[in-house]
Amino acid sequence: MEVFEAIRARRSIRKYKKGAVIPREDVEKALEAAMMAPSAVNSRPWEFYATDKEEVKQALMTAHPACKMLETASWAIVVCGRPDLQKGHGFWPQDCGAAIENILLAAKSMGYGTCWCGCYPSQPRTELVQKVLGCTSVPDAIVALGIADETPAAKGFYDPERVRFI
Numbered sequence: 001m002e003v004f005e006a007i008r009a010r011r012s013i014r015k016y017k018k019g020a021v022i023p024r025e026d027v028e029k030a031l032e033a034a035m036m037a038p039s040a041v042n043s044r045p046w047e048f049y050a051t052d053k054e055e056v057k058q059a060l061m062t063a064h065p066a067c068k069m070l071e072t073a074s075w076a077i078v079v080c081g082r083p084d085l086q087k088g089h090g091f092w093p094q095d096c097g098a099a100i101e102n103i104l105l106a107a108k109s110m111g112y113g114t115c116w117c118g119c120y121p122s123q124p125r126t127e128l129v130q131k132v133l134g135c136t137s138v139p140d141a142i143v144a145l146g147i148a149d150e151t152p153a154a155k156g157f158y159d160p161e162r163v164r165f166i
Contacts, residue, residue: 001109010104011154013113016072016146022052026110027075027145033106034079039095043086046096046140049078049133056132063128064142067117073144077103078129080137081120093120096140103143113148116141 001009027050039045051057057070060078070076079100081092104114119126119139129139 003105003109006105006108008154010108011113011148011152012115013144013146013148013150013152014069014115015148015150016069016074016113016144017149018072020074020147022074022112022145022147026112027077029110030077030103030106030145033102034099037095037098037102039098040086040089040091043089043092043095045082045084045086045092046099047080047082047135047137049080049135051076059132060129060142063132064117064119064125067142067144069115069144070142072149073115073146075145077143077145078119078133079103079140079143080133080135081140082137092138093140100141100143103145107145111147112145115144117144 031048031050034048035044052075057076060076061067061070079096081096083092086092100116104116107114118141119129126139129142130136133139
């Protein structure tokens with residue numbers, strides 16, 4: 001799938017084909033795409049937690065109630081920020097956002113659906129997800145990944161009224 005086609009076709013998917021198996025290699029490709037994202041001073045201030053374990057997905061849903069789609073998603077990928085790797089800059093949330101978008105587009109190009117559920121800066125959500133993962137990095141978002149079992153209409157569109165050419 002060509003990148004512009006993936007951008008136009010990407011949707012937030014909240015219903016997945018439960019029990020669908022997505023090979024770990026495909027998840028690793030999505031994570032490779034994430035790590036190809038730009039970051040301030042090339043600091044790469046992120047780490048990733050990926051799971052297809054039902055008990056971990058259940059714990060993540062408890063910590064982050066807006067992630068109920070993990071009940072049917074094949075994988076959960078938690079993108080965490082590492083501010084310690086970017087001393088003096090503070091752009092790690094934007095850098096993690098770029099990594100997340102790369103995951104979404106890479107997954108779409110492989111035929112999978114995704115949904116981006118933000119964690120940071122919401123409390124106690126961030127702390128609860130940290131406890132589930134047993135990490136000290138900052139959970140920025142949870143990405144649900146699976147085979148879509150719905151086809152939502154597009155919500156994004158080009159709006160020339162919001163552009164000023166200078």
